[in-house]
Amino acid sequence: MDRIRAIEVGVGLFVAAGLAALFVLAMQVSNLSAMSNDQGYEVVARFENVGGLKVRSPVSVGGVRVGRVSAIDFDNETFEAVVRMNIGNQYAAFPTDTSARIFTAGLLGEQYIALEPGGAEEVLKAGDQIQLTQSALVLEQIIGQFLFSKASEGSNTGGSDK
């Protein structure tokens, strides 16, 4: 009887482990959940264009990760992207004139928010908005601008030759 019970317990554990693995795959690996349980305070920044920024993307200062993006929304009135980021409580001394920019890690890498502290006396608190922002660089735009400036340069030199 004890052997039967051991077998049944083993099977029960096996089935539970299998279902738990499926659950982990569904919740943790796939796009089903995007919850964050980071302890910290939230600040808001508005960008014209967030490019490929995603929820849970890193927020870093001088290359050190201080928090994560917790939500990306769209403001219907100003037509801007509203990015909420969760910054760890131990990094609670950013001046109010801190600026936020969206950078790309490497050529094809993930996009992240880089904060640059300013010089103001007052400190960012939960719910505050970062005023100075710079949008993500979109490669097509840069190439377009480059071609445009090249073209205008070409016509300028052409004009001066005459």
Place this chain on the structure above:
Amino acid sequence: MIGWLQQLGRTGLGVFERLGRGHLFLAQILASLPSLLTRPRLVIVQVHSVGVLSLVIILVSGLFVGMVLGLQGYNTLVDFGAEESLGVVVALSLVRELGPVVAALLFAGRAGSALTAEIGLMKATEQLSGMEMMAVDPIKRVIAPRFLAGFLSMPLLAAIFSAVGVMGGYFVGVGLLGVDSGAYWSQMQDKVDLHEDIYNGVIKSIVFGFVATWIAVFEGHDAVPTAEGVSRATTRTVVHTALAVLALDFVLTALMFGEV
């Protein structure tokens, strides 16, 4: 020339005969599955010997496969400065392909061969005939519970394999090589789709479980009832399951992911 043709024809007929017997046998098993509802304990004991006892090999292999994927993926991705995508590489390879396929191959080696040997030996020692003499249907009593147990265990084993592999990739990528932990998970969650990837992986593992267990119980039941016959049947189980799983994997992948 005629003799050679005759040999070829005989071989072909033999193959078709075995295929036909296999399908008739499968029909018999499926027909006797409902009778298991009244005796679930038979299945539980088999899930133990087929699934629970395969757990160790699945856990260890899953961990190491995930760790190797983490290392190799990192070495390739770091050249492009895209090592944050390591999570995607590890998770997609595991969930779509390696989880179901490698788990099925290990399952064939660990559980399928044991099933064949057990059933073949029962046949060789005339236990199956003895059951028939006592008006106990050996298919209902012996084969069907083993078939159902393998069929149920395989998706669970594949899921455990994939989950452990993702942890192994995390351990190597984040723990040893210094990929950002948030990027590992966030890119993974961004790219891995519940329906497209995980459900399809589960469907694959269900199909593989069905085929692997079917081959194992059929080879056992169809074995020549001698020591040599049982050993040949066991070898055939592993070889045929590996071939069937790999070929089916291509077909399923083409159906699921390819626009062929």
